[in-house]
Amino acid sequence: MEPIKTMGVVGAGTMGSGIAQLAAMHGIRVLLYDSQEGAINRALSKIRERLMRAAERGQVETARIDEMMSHIIESSLDDFVQADFVIEAVVEVMAVKKAVFEHLSRIVRPSTVLASNTSSFSITELASVCTRPETVVGMHFFNPAPIMKLVEIVRGEDTLETTIEQAQLLAQQMGKETIVVQKDTPGFVVNRILMPLFIEAMRILEEGVASKEDIDKAVKLGLNHPMGPLTLADFTGLDVDLEVMDYLYNEFHDDRFAAPQVLRRLVRAGHLGKKSGRGFYHYSRK
Secondary structure, eight states: OOOOOEEEEEOOSHHHHHHHHHHHHTTOEEEEEOSSTTHHHHHHHHHHHHHHHHHHTTSSOGGGHHHHHHTEEEOOGGGGGGOSEEEEOOOSOHHHHHHHHHHHHTTSOTTOEEEEOOSSSOHHHHHTTSSOGGGEEEEEEOSSTTTOOEEEEEEOTTOOHHHHHHHHHHHHHTTOEEEEEOSOOTTTTHHHHHHHHHHHHHHHHHTTSSOHHHHHHHHHHHSOOSSOHHHHHHHHOHHHHHHHHHHHHHHHOOGGGOOOHHHHHHHHTTOOBGGGTBSSSBOOOO
């Protein structure tokens, strides 16, 4: 298989911009699209800031930043006919993702793979709205995409082996390690493990067993995790966590995935974690 030269990314938020940055750092031309006005400019500004910080740490060459930025091009969805591979990274709402996939399947070339960065949703359901479900695959990057090493490659019911191989090749091209999720099960591997950890930590907090600081400290020092579960939940976004928990609960009908009320209250109040300045902890908005 030939390396990917041009990649489309739908969504310029945290994950979409991170994936675009990662691809550009590895010399891949990126067509970046977002429906929200100003989203692309904000994403490009953040990508440049991240690259400059990486240069200060000696992780990239300062002289190459402009070259990397030149690989990312603001595009319309119609431009995606040029793409060899497309990754969807829009909001974690099934109806929104399905609308994107339905539209893309009418635009891209027959050989182009359509991948979703969803963290939990059914790849088979997303593929059901496409004219070529065999070229649809899950490609779940982790935040921050330029740093986290793992990508979950998820097989839908009709996904061809060649589609899986193309997704693996692209991940390797961007310096990532992959696992293949052989059954299209909600939450895949990581979130099937992570969400119950979040939920139990939140329940322990609700019950007054320990403070949030001590819960995080216990997991960091007792289980050797790099980050406590409540801090990590804030980092991933409490609204995203709640959406995933509700989806898993509705799919499995298992109390392991029932979202605690403390999480619902925070989300209803608009306290979504680090991105909003407040979640289980308070953060600077700068």
